[in-house]
Protein backbone atom coordinates (compact mmCIF):
# COMPACT_ATOMS: atom_id res chain seq x y z
CA UNK A 1 0.00 0.00 0.00
CA UNK A 2 0.94 3.66 -0.50
CA UNK A 3 3.78 5.64 0.83
CA UNK A 4 5.63 6.96 3.84
CA UNK A 5 7.15 10.31 2.89
CA UNK A 6 10.60 10.58 4.42
CA UNK A 7 12.13 13.43 2.42
CA UNK A 8 10.92 16.81 1.28
CA UNK A 9 12.15 19.29 -1.34
CA UNK A 10 13.92 22.46 -0.25
CA UNK A 11 14.40 25.46 -2.53
CA UNK A 12 17.79 27.19 -2.48
CA UNK A 13 16.50 30.74 -3.02
CA UNK A 14 19.75 32.36 -4.17
CA UNK A 15 20.20 29.76 -6.94
CA UNK A 16 16.56 29.82 -8.14
CA UNK A 17 15.88 31.89 -11.27
CA UNK A 18 12.10 31.53 -11.14
CA UNK A 19 11.92 29.60 -14.42
CA UNK A 20 8.81 27.68 -13.19
CA UNK A 21 9.89 24.30 -14.55
CA UNK A 22 9.58 22.66 -11.13
CA UNK A 23 6.07 24.05 -10.71
CA UNK A 24 5.01 22.49 -13.98
CA UNK A 25 6.20 18.96 -13.26
CA UNK A 26 5.32 18.39 -9.59
CA UNK A 27 2.59 15.68 -9.51
CA UNK A 28 1.05 17.11 -6.34
CA UNK A 29 1.44 20.78 -7.33
CA UNK A 30 3.47 21.43 -4.20
CA UNK A 31 5.43 24.30 -5.76
CA UNK A 32 4.36 27.87 -6.45
CA UNK A 33 6.20 31.16 -7.00
CA UNK A 34 6.69 34.33 -4.97
CA UNK A 35 8.34 37.61 -5.98
CA UNK A 36 12.02 38.02 -5.12
CA UNK A 37 12.54 40.88 -2.68
CA UNK A 38 14.93 43.64 -3.70
CA UNK A 39 17.34 42.70 -0.89
CA UNK A 40 17.48 39.00 -1.84
CA UNK A 41 20.51 37.71 -3.79
CA UNK A 42 20.04 35.81 -7.06
CA UNK A 43 18.67 36.25 -10.57
CA UNK A 44 15.08 36.44 -11.73
CA UNK A 45 11.96 38.19 -10.49
CA UNK A 46 10.46 35.11 -8.82
CA UNK A 47 11.55 32.40 -6.44
CA UNK A 48 9.96 28.98 -6.12
CA UNK A 49 8.18 28.24 -2.84
CA UNK A 50 7.13 24.89 -1.50
CA UNK A 51 4.03 23.73 0.33
CA UNK A 52 5.79 21.09 2.45
CA UNK A 53 2.71 19.04 3.34
CA UNK A 54 1.94 18.59 -0.38
CA UNK A 55 5.46 17.39 -1.21
CA UNK A 56 5.41 13.59 -1.49
CA UNK A 57 9.10 13.16 -2.36
CA UNK A 58 8.57 12.55 -6.09
CA UNK A 59 11.78 14.45 -6.91
CA UNK A 60 10.54 15.45 -10.38
CA UNK A 61 11.45 19.03 -9.44
CA UNK A 62 15.03 18.12 -8.53
CA UNK A 63 15.47 16.28 -11.82
CA UNK A 64 14.23 19.15 -13.96
CA UNK A 65 15.74 22.18 -12.20
CA UNK A 66 18.41 23.55 -14.56
CA UNK A 67 20.12 25.50 -11.77
CA UNK A 68 20.47 22.87 -9.04
CA UNK A 69 18.28 25.07 -6.90
CA UNK A 70 16.39 22.23 -5.19
CA UNK A 71 17.67 19.65 -2.76
CA UNK A 72 15.92 16.89 -0.89
CA UNK A 73 16.17 16.99 2.90
CA UNK A 74 15.24 14.32 5.38
CA UNK A 75 12.04 14.92 7.33
CA UNK A 76 12.27 14.88 11.11
CA UNK A 77 8.80 13.36 11.23
CA UNK A 78 7.92 11.22 8.19
CA UNK A 79 4.23 11.11 7.25
CA UNK A 80 1.99 8.56 5.54
CA UNK A 81 -0.14 9.09 2.47
CA UNK A 82 -2.84 6.91 0.99
CA UNK A 83 -3.00 4.37 3.82
CA UNK A 84 -6.40 5.49 4.98
CA UNK A 85 -8.82 6.22 2.18
CA UNK A 86 -12.36 7.59 2.69
CA UNK A 87 -15.23 5.14 3.11
CA UNK A 88 -17.19 5.03 -0.13
CA UNK A 89 -19.76 2.70 -1.64
CA UNK A 90 -17.81 -0.44 -2.61
CA UNK A 91 -20.32 -1.27 -5.36
CA UNK A 92 -19.53 2.11 -6.96
CA UNK A 93 -15.80 1.36 -6.74
CA UNK A 94 -16.37 -2.01 -8.35
CA UNK A 95 -18.53 -0.47 -11.08
CA UNK A 96 -15.94 2.21 -11.91
CA UNK A 97 -13.12 -0.32 -12.10
CA UNK A 98 -15.28 -2.58 -14.25
CA UNK A 99 -16.12 0.30 -16.58
CA UNK A 100 -12.42 1.10 -16.94
CA UNK A 101 -11.58 -2.54 -17.59
CA UNK A 102 -9.46 -3.01 -14.45
CA UNK A 103 -9.68 -5.43 -11.59
CA UNK A 104 -10.00 -3.68 -8.22
CA UNK A 105 -6.77 -5.28 -7.06
CA UNK A 106 -4.88 -4.52 -10.23
CA UNK A 107 -1.71 -2.57 -9.47
CA UNK A 108 -1.88 0.84 -11.11
CA UNK A 109 1.07 2.68 -9.53
CA UNK A 110 4.01 0.33 -9.31
CA UNK A 111 6.09 2.77 -7.26
CA UNK A 112 3.58 3.03 -4.40
CA UNK A 113 1.67 -0.23 -4.97
CA UNK A 114 -1.60 1.68 -5.39
CA UNK A 115 -4.43 -0.48 -6.73
CA UNK A 116 -7.20 0.44 -9.18
CA UNK A 117 -9.72 0.19 -6.33
CA UNK A 118 -7.75 2.80 -4.33
CA UNK A 119 -7.73 5.21 -7.28
CA UNK A 120 -11.45 4.62 -7.89
CA UNK A 121 -12.14 5.22 -4.18
CA UNK A 122 -10.30 8.55 -4.29
CA UNK A 123 -12.17 9.61 -7.45
CA UNK A 124 -15.55 8.70 -6.00
CA UNK A 125 -14.64 10.59 -2.82
CA UNK A 126 -14.02 13.76 -4.84
CA UNK A 127 -10.54 13.64 -6.42
CA UNK A 128 -11.41 14.83 -9.91
CA UNK A 129 -7.97 15.52 -11.40
CA UNK A 130 -4.72 13.52 -11.59
CA UNK A 131 -3.15 15.87 -9.04
CA UNK A 132 -6.03 15.39 -6.60
CA UNK A 133 -5.74 11.62 -7.07
CA UNK A 134 -2.00 11.81 -6.30
CA UNK A 135 -2.63 13.91 -3.19
CA UNK A 136 -5.28 11.48 -1.95
CA UNK A 137 -3.49 8.21 -2.69
CA UNK A 138 0.22 8.95 -3.16
CA UNK A 139 0.07 7.33 -6.63
CA UNK A 140 2.32 8.85 -9.35
CA UNK A 141 4.78 10.25 -6.83
CA UNK A 142 7.53 7.80 -7.70
CA UNK A 143 8.50 7.66 -11.37
CA UNK A 144 5.60 10.12 -12.02
CA UNK A 145 4.69 8.66 -15.40
CA UNK A 146 3.84 4.94 -15.68
CA UNK A 147 0.48 5.18 -13.91
CA UNK A 148 -0.62 8.40 -15.58
CA UNK A 149 -2.65 6.75 -18.35
CA UNK A 150 -4.68 4.39 -16.13
CA UNK A 151 -5.36 7.28 -13.73
CA UNK A 152 -6.59 9.45 -16.61
CA UNK A 153 -8.66 6.54 -17.91
CA UNK A 154 -10.34 5.97 -14.53
CA UNK A 155 -11.04 9.71 -14.29
CA UNK A 156 -12.53 9.72 -17.80
CA UNK A 157 -14.72 6.71 -16.97
CA UNK A 158 -15.99 8.60 -13.91
CA UNK A 159 -16.88 11.61 -16.10
CA UNK A 160 -13.82 13.71 -15.27
CA UNK A 161 -11.89 13.34 -18.51
CA UNK A 162 -11.92 17.08 -19.01
CA UNK A 163 -10.00 18.03 -15.85
CA UNK A 164 -8.11 21.27 -16.52
CA UNK A 165 -4.35 21.02 -16.52
CA UNK A 166 -2.88 21.98 -13.20
CA UNK A 167 -0.95 24.21 -13.19
CA UNK A 168 -2.25 25.92 -16.31
CA UNK A 169 0.14 25.16 -19.19
CA UNK A 170 1.91 22.59 -17.03
CA UNK A 171 3.35 19.66 -18.89
CA UNK A 172 3.05 16.89 -16.40
CA UNK A 173 0.30 15.23 -18.44
CA UNK A 174 -1.30 15.63 -21.86
CA UNK A 175 -4.58 13.73 -21.74
CA UNK A 176 -5.62 10.17 -22.30
CA UNK A 177 -3.91 8.27 -25.13
CA UNK A 178 -5.81 5.80 -27.28
CA UNK A 179 -5.43 2.36 -25.68
CA UNK A 180 -7.18 -0.98 -25.91
CA UNK A 181 -8.64 -0.39 -22.45
CA UNK A 182 -11.09 2.06 -23.95
CA UNK A 183 -12.68 -0.83 -25.88
CA UNK A 184 -13.07 -3.29 -23.04
CA UNK A 185 -16.63 -4.58 -22.78
CA UNK A 186 -18.58 -4.88 -19.50
CA UNK A 187 -17.67 -8.58 -19.35
CA UNK A 188 -13.95 -7.70 -19.50
CA UNK A 189 -13.34 -8.88 -23.07
CA UNK A 190 -12.47 -7.00 -26.24
CA UNK A 191 -14.84 -6.82 -29.24
CA UNK A 192 -14.22 -9.61 -31.75
CA UNK A 193 -13.45 -7.08 -34.51
CA UNK A 194 -10.47 -5.77 -32.52
CA UNK A 195 -9.20 -9.23 -31.72
CA UNK A 196 -9.47 -10.12 -35.41
CA UNK A 197 -7.60 -6.97 -36.41
CA UNK A 198 -4.53 -7.92 -34.34
CA UNK A 199 -4.16 -11.69 -34.70
CA UNK A 200 -0.45 -11.44 -33.81
CA UNK A 201 -1.30 -10.48 -30.20
CA UNK A 202 -2.84 -12.92 -27.68
CA UNK A 203 -5.65 -10.48 -26.89
CA UNK A 204 -8.29 -13.11 -26.15
CA UNK A 205 -6.06 -14.68 -23.52
CA UNK A 206 -4.81 -11.39 -22.03
CA UNK A 207 -8.23 -9.84 -21.72
CA UNK A 208 -9.82 -13.16 -20.75
CA UNK A 209 -7.41 -13.28 -17.79
CA UNK A 210 -8.35 -9.68 -17.05
CA UNK A 211 -12.04 -10.62 -17.04
CA UNK A 212 -11.29 -13.25 -14.39
CA UNK A 213 -9.47 -10.64 -12.29
CA UNK A 214 -12.37 -8.23 -12.60
CA UNK A 215 -14.76 -10.70 -11.02
CA UNK A 216 -12.75 -10.51 -7.76
Ligand code: SF4
Pocket residue numbers: 008009025026027028029030031050054055056057058059060061062141
Ligand atom coordinates in the same frame (compact mmCIF):
# COMPACT_ATOMS: atom_id res chain seq x y z
S1 SF4 B 1 8.20 17.19 -7.56
FE1 SF4 B 1 8.21 15.76 -5.88
S2 SF4 B 1 9.91 16.39 -4.53
FE2 SF4 B 1 9.43 18.12 -5.88
S3 SF4 B 1 8.00 19.36 -4.70
FE3 SF4 B 1 6.77 17.98 -5.99
S4 SF4 B 1 6.36 16.16 -4.72
FE4 SF4 B 1 8.05 17.35 -3.74
Ligand code: SF4
Pocket residue numbers: 011015016017018019020021022023047048064065066067068069070
Ligand atom coordinates in the same frame (compact mmCIF):
# COMPACT_ATOMS: atom_id res chain seq x y z
S1 SF4 C 1 13.22 24.74 -11.67
FE1 SF4 C 1 14.84 25.48 -10.28
S2 SF4 C 1 15.37 27.51 -11.03
FE2 SF4 C 1 13.42 26.98 -11.97
S3 SF4 C 1 11.87 27.85 -10.57
FE3 SF4 C 1 12.21 25.76 -9.91
S4 SF4 C 1 13.79 25.87 -8.32
FE4 SF4 C 1 13.82 27.81 -9.44
